[in-house]
Amino acid sequence: MSSTRPMTFSRTDFVVVLTGAGVSAESGIQTFRDAGGLWEEHDIYEIASPEGFRRDPRKVWRFYAARRDQAKDCHPNPAHRALVALEQRLGDRLLLVTQNVDGLHRRAGSTRIVEMHGNLFRSKCTAIGCDGYHVPWDDPKSHEPEMPVCPHCGSLARPDVVWFGELLNRRDLRTVEDAVQRCTVFVAIGTSGAVYPAAGLAHAARRAGARTVLVNKDPAENLGEFDIFLQGKAGETLPVLFDASDA
Ligand code: OAD
Ligand code: ZN
Numbered sequence: 001m002s003s004t005r006p007m008t009f010s011r012t013d014f015v016v017v018l019t020g021a022g023v024s025a026e027s028g029i030q031t032f033r034d035a036g037g038l039w040e041e042h043d044i045y046e047i048a049s050p051e052g053f054r055r056d057p058r059k060v061w062r063f064y065a066a067r068r069d070q071a072k073d074c075h076p077n078p079a080h081r082a083l084v085a086l087e088q089r090l091g092d093r094l095l096l097v098t099q100n101v102d103g104l105h106r107r108a109g110s111t112r113i114v115e116m117h118g119n120l121f122r123s124k125c126t127a128i129g130c131d132g133y134h135v136p137w138d139d140p141k142s143h144e145p146e147m148p149v150c151p152h153c154g155s156l157a158r159p160d161v162v163w164f165g166e167l168l169n170r171r172d173l174r175t176v177e178d179a180v181q182r183c184t185v186f187v188a189i190g191t192s193g194a195v196y197p198a199a200g201l202a203h204a205a206r207r208a209g210a211r212t213v214l215v216n217k218d219p220a221e222n223l224g225e226f227d228i229f230l231q232g233k234a235g236e237t238l239p240v241l242f243d244a245s246d247a
Helices: 050-055 057-072 078-093 104-108 170-182 198-207 234-241
Strands: 015-019 094-098 113-115 118-125 157-161 185-189 211-216 228-231
Touching (some): 015 078, 015 170, 015 198, 050 057, 057 118, 078 094, 078 104, 078 234, 104 113, 170 198, 185 198, 198 211, 211 234
Parallel strands (some): 015 094, 015 185, 094 113, 185 211, 211 228
């Protein structure tokens, strides 16, 4: 850790930060693919696919209600706060793209953010054509009935998270891709580089000419896409990395 030095940015830099489960690990939220991670305990296709939900919606809801309960009791850690500080320095020269659905970046105070895999604290209707299908709603109580229903039409509701086999929200994807095309610095933090399209962003950023940096506890699957690998915990590395004051 001691070798980490503050990153410097010039006035023309545009920075895209991509975060994954590792950023929330030090808040006490389970990651997916580490030892003891969620996909070790649960079958990914039963829990996180449209087919799994059709087969056993109750089981899927139980899983997401448990995730939500866990996230509610956790708090942002120094990694989340360092990214808020980075936003304060860079303003609109930063876009934070997160795969995390726990809402901790927003709770910490980040605002220039795309939650590309959705958010645990929102639901949407399963009925295509319903208003609730297009506009996900916040539902702090939706895990009280085991199977929440859409307030607009009464159909079964589902978590507003992206499952395997599903497309990302088109507008979010466009925002992310545009930012990656024009970024000069791309930093991935706490992500295994195993899930696309997120895992492909480092490659795209580099092709577009950006400097690419990985901050991760372990080498990511797409390690070869990064110019610099800072191995360590996000909560220890980021406060140092983003501490410079030349922005
Ligand atoms: P993973 O669980 O796949 O990877 C977490 C990464 O964070 C691993 O590479 C760890 O080495 C690293 N890590 C763990 N603790 C860390 C810490 N304290 N500091 C820094 N790094 C740490 O999580 P993601 O890459 O986010 O998707 O997973 C991507 C997607 O797969 C998730 O969004 C989710 C999952 O299936 C959906 O549910 C759609
Ligand atoms: Zn509906």
